[in-house]
Every structure is written in structure tokens, then in C-alpha cells.
Amino acid sequence: MRNFIVCLVTLLLSLAGVQAFAGQQMEAVYPYSLEKREIRTVTGHSTLPLFINLTSFDVPRMQEAEVSVRLPEGFSALPKEGWQVRPGSASAHWSLDADYAQNFDLLYIQADEAAVSGSKQMEVTVTGEDWNEKKTISFAYDAAGETLEQPQEKSKKVDRKKFNWYIQSVTLPVDPFGHRDERAENGVVYVRDTTLEGFRNRMKGDGATNWSAVFNHPAAFLLLDMRNPQRDIRVLRFKAQLLDRVTGQVVEGLVTAGKTDHEAGEGWAGKTGEEAETTALISLDGKKTQAFVLPLYVDYFKVLEGEYTLRITVDGGGQQKIQEVPLTIAKKHSLGLLAVGFAFFCFLIMLGLLLRLKKCVFSIGAKGAITVALFAAISFGGIALPSTILGDLVHALLGPFSGLITGLLSGIMQYLLIVSLLVLYRKPGVLTLLYVIKFMLSGIMFGHFSPIGVLSTSVYIVVTEALLWLSGFFRKEELDPKYMFCVAVLLGLGDALITFVNLEQMMFFYRLYYADWFLTMYMVVNGLLYSSIGSWIGFRTGTKLRQVVSE
Amino acid sequence: MSMRQLWEGTDARPWAREINGRTKLIVLFLYAILMITIDNPRSLFILFMLTLLLHLAAGTSFYKWKVMAVLLMLGLWGSMVSQALFFSQIPRTPLFVLISLDTPVLGAVTGGLFIYREGILYGAVQGLRAATMLSLGLLVCWTSDPRQLLNALLAWHLPPQVAFMLVTAIRFLPVLAAETGEIITALQLRSDTQRGRTAIIQHIPYIAKPLLARCLRRAQTLALSVVSRGFFSAKVSQVRQSWRTLEKAGCFAFCLFTLAVVGSKICYVLSEQGFYFGMFRKLYDISKLYL
Structure with a gap:
């Protein structure tokens, strides 16, 4: 009990002490340096800030305070929100929060043309209900200290x-x-x-x-x-x-x-x-x-x-x-670079595949090789040739959307031929052979031997062969419709990737621009949709053509 | 002039026809590399004009000039249209609004579709790359016999079996075209609608199956013939066209020039990324001004 009374008395005494120390503290600095440097001299016609910081503590109610600044002759305050600026003085009304408040502001003071060098004094006063804080700031002013180093025309007066x-x-x-x-x-x-x-x-x-x-x-x-x-x-x-x-x-x-x-x-x-x-x-x-x-x-x-x-x-x-x-x-076109890098990677793989091309030719025999050659001729004559001649015309009429029309050939017809050939000759390398012959035909007939052509063909070959190999197409004993539907969709997805890589390559090499939605549309319609449909029709056609082979 | 004559290179001046296929293919390939390396519009235009001058020198017939002009104009127009729509550089000035930003669904998906004035010009300049390659490709095509180019590929160790397949494909192209015509005629005759008799486009989906079936039958017959004569495993006979030293030297010089251009451009692009070497300053200047 005694201890409790001692604690209570101590607490009351400390509270009373705090109340006794309650009050306001005002800080005013001119010229105020934002880097806290001490500056004693104000130089010619400069604008420098007056920093006023008012701290109120341990007053349990809100307070109103009037801040007023009396400026030396030749000095004026620049207009500022919350301040009333008059010649030779400025004032503001501040509200101080209860218990603890800190209000501060910067008021810019400019030395006018009329200011003369010498010792100056500035007075800052803060007045509350029953209290008053005042501070006088002394500083030196050197009107000729620094002037504008600009060439001036005699007749023209510069507004400093x-x-x-x-x-x-x-x-x-x-x-x-x-x-x-x-x-x-x-x-x-x-x-x-x-x-x-x-x-x-x-x-x-x-x-x-x-x-x-x-x-x-x-x-x-x-x-x-x-x-x-x-x-x-x-x-x-x-x-x-x-x-x-x-x-x-x-x-x-x-x-x-x-x-x-x-x-x-x-x-x-x-x-x-x-x-x-x-x-x-x-x-x-x-x-x-x-x-x-x-x-x-x-x-x-x-x-x-x-x-x-x-x-x-x-x-x-x-x-x-x-x-x-x-x-x-x-x-930085990292996507274009990535596409070109991928195409180069495909090109290197294709070089490896080309080494095994002869083996593939012998594995399908003379009949198979001639079939591939004739399919390539149809692909060239029925797809590449009309795409080159009519494609330009459609391109001129429909602009970037021409691919949706020419895609019927390059998507549906192309994959119809590929899948029907693969149904007849289900061996790795047949596809490569078809694309190589088609590319060479295009090169010989149209002179289309170009790096982009090589890279584009490489992407077609590597992506499609890889997808077929991964889907187990070459290993499967019987091709049922369900499985072939999946393969058709897979080939469609592969063609969407090929379309994307080839368009990015075109953009990279030919510095062309295509919008993202346009690339997506091409990938979905021309790549996924047309190619999947073509692949499915190709499967049905190939199945029928088997009867011709077995005749 | 028939379609077949259009793609033949028999009416070109002798000097153009006599150039070795290897020279033509090398020049074509190196030119393609130059076209994707160079950015300067003036240089692109000069290279394009050079191909037209070569056409003049090779004596390209008036009819072929007209065909080429149509193809070039269509190609350039297509490039201009696409780039006018998708031009993605500043400054750009919209001339027409095709799809406004406020259009429901399409406006949000496309972000608005405009024809940009600067895009038209940009498309024309960038279209020069494809136009140049088309022009040069046609020049090679119109000054060469397919056998000439095939011989060039054989000289570069193209497997004889692949060469045989290539020859087969070339030889049977007109036959396949004729067969397609026959199938279309048959389909037109079988069609029970008046409109369907004339509209080829309606018969296109039904062409593939009979055409491929004929191909397979032809392949069977040909294979029997080829294997029995031992053609398939033997080397394809070729008439070696001499590759003159002057042509070889020209190819070598052009190859060096292309390498220099590509090297210079790579150095310049690297310098933009911070890989700058003072000793290449002249190279950077040349690249900036001309490439």
C-alpha cells in the first residue's frame, strides 16, 4: 500500500512537471540553407528562404497563432499560398494541434533594387492566445556582391x-x-x-x-x-x-x-x-x-x-x-533477337537433318521419293506460285489482313499435303525432304534464295518434325481419328509458333511493325485454326489415298 | 505471252544467260544479306535502282517489265498499307481513323486503328527491301534456264537423289497443271448447278484428292521405270558450265564487300550498346551515313 502511494505521488509530480514545461518553441532562420550551411551574407538581389519552425508541446487544446514577419527596407516576400504579403511585411495564420504540433514553412524573401548594402535585421513574431514568441535575425547584405554576368544592351534594361x-x-x-x-x-x-x-x-x-x-x-x-x-x-x-x-x-x-x-x-x-x-x-x-x-x-x-x-x-x-x-x-528488340536466335538454332539442327536426308530417301525408296517430289511440285505450283502472284494482289487490296485469305492456301492446303503425305510415308525426314524440294523449286523458279527463306524453312522443318516426333507419330502402329485430332491440334499450335517466329523475323530483318493483336490474330487464325483444319483434312485424304497406294 | 513463256529465260541477252548459275545464286544471296543489313533509304534506293539497271542491261522484254512493274507496285503498296496501319514510332500523324478507340470490343482490342502519314513513307522505304529482292529474283529467273541453276546446286554437291527429285518436280509441274485443269473441267461437268459449272473457286476443295491420287499412280509408274533402269542410284548427268575466273573473282569481291558492310554495321550497332572503339570511328561514320 505504501509503495502504491509512493508511485501515485511520483506520477502526479511528474505530470505536474510536464505541465509546467508545456509551451511553444519558435525557430527562425534566414538565409536558410537546405544543406544546413551557415550563411551570413545575403548577396545582390538574391531570393533566399526564411525558415520558420514552430513547435508546440503539452498543450491539451488546439491553438491559433499569428505569424508575422517584418522585413528590412528594400526586401520583400514573394507571394505564397497561406501568406498575406504586404510591402515590408508578411503574415500568416497557423493552427496548432493539441498536445504536440509542429508547423513549419519556407517564405522566400527577395532583395529588391532599392536595397542597400549593410547590416540588416528581420523580425519574426508568433502570437498565440496568451503567449508570444519573437526572434530577431541579423544578417549582412552586399548589394554589389554578385550581379548577373550577362552582356547587356545599354538601351535595354534587364529585369533582374x-x-x-x-x-x-x-x-x-x-x-x-x-x-x-x-x-x-x-x-x-x-x-x-x-x-x-x-x-x-x-x-x-x-x-x-x-x-x-x-x-x-x-x-x-x-x-x-x-x-x-x-x-x-x-x-x-x-x-x-x-x-x-x-x-x-x-x-x-x-x-x-x-x-x-x-x-x-x-x-x-x-x-x-x-x-x-x-x-x-x-x-x-x-x-x-x-x-x-x-x-x-x-x-x-x-x-x-x-x-x-x-x-x-x-x-x-x-x-x-x-x-x-x-x-x-x-x-531493344529482345523478342526479335530471340526469334532470330531460335531460327538460327533451327538452321543448325536442319543442317544435321540434311546430312541424314539421303538415308531418308533410301528408306522410302524411289516410289516414295518421287511421291515427295510430286507433292512438293503441287505444293509449289498450288501454294507458292498463287501466293506469290495473287498474294501481292490480295495484299494490295486487304493490306495486312491478306494473310487470312492466302492462309487458306498456305495453312489448309499446305498441311493437307503434309499430313496426307505423312500418312502414306510415316518416316522422320519425309517432311524435311518435302520442304527442301519446295524451297529449291522456289529458288530455282523464282530466284527466292535468301537468308530469310533459309531461316524460315528451317523453323518449319525443325518445329514440325520435333512435334511429330514428340507426339509419337512415327512410332504409333495405327493412326486412329482421336489421336490424329490431337496431332492436328498440335500441328496447329506448332504452326502458330512458326507464324510468330517468322513474323518476328520479318519485323527484325525488314524493320517492319506489326501490332500485338495482329500477331495474335495471325497465330490463332492462320496458325492454329487453318493448320489444324488442314491437318485433319490431310489425315482423311491420306487415309483414302492409302487405297491408291495398295492398288 | 503465255504463263510458261513468262517464267522462261530464253529471251534475255546472251551475256546474261551465259553467266554461271553459281554466280547468279551467290550474287542473289549476298544481295539479300545486303538488303537486310542496310537501313539508309538512299542506299536502299540505289541498290533497288541497280537491279532495274541490270534488267535494262539484260534486255528484259517490255511485257516482262510490265509484269514486274505490277508485282513491284503491288508489293510496295502492301508494305505501305501495313506500315501505315501499324507504324509504331513518334512522330506519327493520323490521316484516317479506321477503328476508333471508342468502338466497342474492336477499339479496346486493337487500341484504335489509324492510317499514319509517316507510316506510308516508312512502308515505302522498308518495302524497297522486298521489292529489290523481287526484282533481282525475277532477273535471275528471266536470265536462267532451270537446268543452269540446278547444275549450280549439283556443283555444290547436292545429293544426286535430291537432284533427281528436284528435276522430277520441275519436269512434272506443267503436267500437274494440265491435270488440275482436267480435274476442274470434270468437276464443272459433274456439277448440278448452273453457277457451279463456271465458278472454279467452288471446286477447289475437291481438287486435292483426285490430283493426289493421280500423283501416287504416276509415282508408282515412274518408280518402276526409274528403278528398272537404275537411274535412282546413279548420278544425275549434268552438263558442266564453266565458271569463268572473272566471275569467280567478281563473286569473291562481292562477298568481301558484303562482309565489310555487315561487319561495319555490326560494329556500329555494338557501339550504340556501349562497345565503342576509337579506332573504328571512321567505320561508325560510314555506317551512320550510308548504311
């Missing part, structure tokens, strides 16, 4: 207020330390290809793609070289936008990284991808020259390759400076 600070130059790309790599082309930003991001991450064992991390990773850094002849100290807003060079309109491509913490206005502002711009806050620290290394964030889903104008806007304190520089955005 417009030259507090300005953008000297914008350089990109630079590394995170602001060093320019002379090997990298100036004004060209390479954007990574994120098409295979998910696949890449899973292969690396990183699991699902963290798109937030991808978007928060800068695509490039730029070096913003600022000049600050009047040695201003202030926070400025930086904004980078992409402009269409022809229309001058802002286009999509840049984004702002997500917030670094939960407090709005801290670091990067705004949510990712809300605006087509990269924004940041930068602070002038009173040096005559200052360089900023700023990251550029790109929306990987929206950015397009091409020639842009990069508009850099820096604003603050009622001033805005804009500089525009040419910018080229180039994408």
Missing part, C-alpha cells in the same frame, strides 16, 4: 527578377553519378524490352514480375546544369515531358516513379503513371552553378520508339524556365 536562376544545359544520357559516357550517342535513350520480363524472371527463379520495381527503375539519367547567379536558395519543381516533334503536343511515354514513402509531397510526388511526365523536387543551395542528376522513368507499356523533343520545365516562386532538347527513344 527574371534571372535569379536558369537552366544552362540538359545532357542525357548520363550515369547515376552524372558522368557522360562518350561511347553512348548523345540524346538517345535505349529502353529495355519488357515483353519477356515475366518469362525472364521466372527462368531466373525470381517468381512473378514486380512491375512496381520495373517501373521504379530509371530508364536513363539526365544532367541538369543550373545557373544561379544571385545565389538563391530555394526548392524548385522539375518536370520532364515528351513532345511530338511535329505537333508539339505532350505524348505518353514518361512517368513519375511511385512515392518513396506514405507522406505526400516527400520525394517523388503522385502515383506511378498518372501523368505523362517525370517530376522531381530539386533544391538550389546558393551556389552559382549547380548540377542535378535526375532519373527519367518510362512507361514501358506505352512508350514508342522515335524522335521526340524532351521538354524540361523547372519552376518555383512564380518563375518558370523551360528548355527543350531533341531526344530519340530506341527500344
